[in-house]
Amino acid sequence: MDLCQSFCSLFDFLLSALSFLTRGHVLLALFLASLALWYVYYRFVKSGPLTLTYSRSPLNDFIVSNASELRKVYTPTPYLLNGDLQTVFFELKRKMIYCPFTIKYDRQLLKLKDGGQLSIDWPIFPEVDRNMKPGSLIIVIVSAMTGGRNDVYVNSLMEDAAKRGHKTVLVNHRGGSKTPLLVSLHRKP
Helix, strand or coil: CCHHHHHHHHHHHHHHHHCCCCHHHHHHHHHHHHHHHHHHHHHHHHCEECCCCCCCCHHHHHHHHHCHHHHCEECCCCCCCCHHHHHHHHHHHHHHCCCCCCCEEEEEEEECCCCCEEEEEEEECHHHHHHCCCCCCEEEEECCCCCCCCCHHHHHHHHHHHHCCCEEEEEECCCCCCCCCCCCCCCCC
16 A cells, blocks of 8 residues: 555544534634634734833832843733633632631821822731831732722732731722721812
């Protein structure tokens, strides 16, 4: 049997095997292939070094140059490749697997020059506070526009950071998370 005959018999075998596939098999294969392509795109094309937008100052430049995590390539979780999926995931987690968090907070109010104020929530984790070394980094979490300390993602971040021995603080927007809004947005200077 020469090469051409063996190739033809292999081709005939593949064609006969394909005839057993149903439309469901083909759709499943297309779905899995598109999922694989989507993952490869986000994992290898979209991920890359972090892009930081900040006001240039000696202090900010010092912080950025000394924070080694900021120089690493960002690689998202394989099943939560973009912000949309991450938002949907945490909303579903909050609604379907609701487990109340028992984090206690110490709130500080920060008075601003225009008469307004921000609230800053420090979670109380005695084991983290006890083992905190002078000069340790503090992770600053800025809540979403309507978010606050009751959001699942905020509590999850704080608990995960505490398990790793990091102190966190949550900065709430003006009027957010039950912080009184003291100035009108339409107030003239």
